[in-house]
Structure formats: C-alpha cells, structure tokens
Amino acid sequence: xxxxxxxxxxxxxxxxxxxxxxxxxxxxxxxxxxxxxxxxxxxxxxxxxxxxxxxxxxxxxxxxxxxxxxxxxxxxxxxxxxxxxxxxxxxxxxxxxxxxxxxxxxxxxxxxxxxxxxxxxxxxxxxxxxxxxxxxxxxxxxxxxxxxxxxxxxxxxxxxxxxx
Numbered sequence: 001x002x003x004x005x006x007x008x009x010x011x012x013x014x015x016x017x018x019x020x021x022x023x024x025x026x027x028x029x030x031x032x033x034x035x036x037x038x039x040x041x042x043x044x045x046x047x048x049x050x051x052x053x054x055x056x057x058x059x060x061x062x063x064x065x066x067x068x069x070x071x072x073x074x075x076x077x078x079x080x081x082x083x084x085x086x087x088x089x090x091x092x093x094x095x096x097x098x099x100x101x102x103x104x105x106x107x108x109x110x111x112x113x114x115x116x117x118x119x120x121x122x123x124x125x126x127x128x129x130x131x132x133x134x135x136x137x138x139x140x141x142x143x144x145x146x147x148x149x150x151x152x153x154x155x156x157x158x159x160x161x162x163x164x
Contacts, residue, residue, distance in 0.1 A: 003074060004066075004073075005067055007074050007077055008063065008067050008069050010077075011054035011057060011058065011069070012050075012054050014077075015047050015050035018050065018084045018085070018088075019046045019047050020043075022039055022042065022043055022046070022084070022087070025088030025089055025090055029089060029090040031090045049110070053106075053110055053113055056110070056113045057069055057073055057113050059117055060117050060120050061120065061124065070116065072112060076109040079105050080105040080106055080109050083105055084102055087102055
C-alpha cells in the first residue's frame with residue numbers, strides 16, 4: 001500500500017520534475033545542439049501529458065478515497081517514468097529508440113488509465129440506477145393471511161335516522 005500511496009503523491013510533482021530532468025540531463029551529458037531544440041518541444045508536451053494522466057487517475061473515486069493508485073498504474077507509471085529518466089541521460093545508442101518506447105508507454109498509460117476511469121464510472125452509475133429502481137418499486141405491506149372465512153372479523157356500523 002505504501003508504494004501505491006507514494007505514486008499517488010508523485011503524480012503531479014512528476015509533471016514538473018521529469019521535464020526538468022530532461023533539461024538537466026542535457027546540461028550534464030551535453031549532446032548535440034539539436035537535442036536542446038527537440039527538448040524545447042518535448043518538455044511542454046511531456047508536462048501536459050503528465051498532468052492529463054495524473055488528472056485522469058485522480059478523477060477515479062477509488063483513487064481519491066484511498067489516496068493510492070492501482071497496481072496497473074504503478075506498473076505503467078514506473079515503466080514510463082524510468083524510460084524518461086534513462087532518456088534524460090542521453091546514452092549513445094539508446095537515445096535513438098528510447099523516445100519511441102517512452103511515447104508508446106505514455107500512450108499506453110493514457111489509454112489504460114482512461115479505461116480504468118470509464119469502467120469504474122460505469123459500475124458506479126449502474127449501481128446508482130439499480131438503487132433508484134429498487135426505491136421506485138411499490139412497497140408491499142405484509143398482512144397476515146386469514147385462516148378461514150369464519151375467522152375474519154367484520155365491523156358493522158348501523159346508522160339511525162330520525163324521521164321526525
């Protein structure tokens with residue numbers, strides 16, 4: 001549970017930390033000048049993608065109530081964030097295919113967390129409709145059945161009219 005809670009608290013800071021790490025990695029490992037131009041395009045896109053995915057995850061009621069992401073989220077976010085961190089090291093030979101892996105992991109994370117949100121919301125809506133249907137059913141009063149026709153008690157009210 002600790003890991004899932006840690007990822008919950010890491011959702012929105014990661015939107016800032018990971019793009020900044022790419023810029024710091026560029027400064028440390030100093031690849032070609034064109035890499036910096038590419039980073040000026042990649043970092044804002046990464047920031048928005050991280051915020052969108054974090055928002056979708058935080059929109060789920062189960063996540064908000066428990067303040068912990070699901071294990072699917074942990075696995076996907078771990079792989080995606082690890083690919084971003086490794087890409088920020090600008091290692092020769094890896095830097096050519098790692099952005100593709102990072103983009104594919106980002107897209108997979110987006111679609112899977114969106115699927116989790118839709119599935120959870122659909123379940124909650126179905127439960128709500130079922131509760132409304134149960135509440136709308138006419139209430140039946142339970143009366144004890146009569147044993148026989150003789151056991152039934154009748155009350156007779158007689159009216160008197162004065163004819164004067």
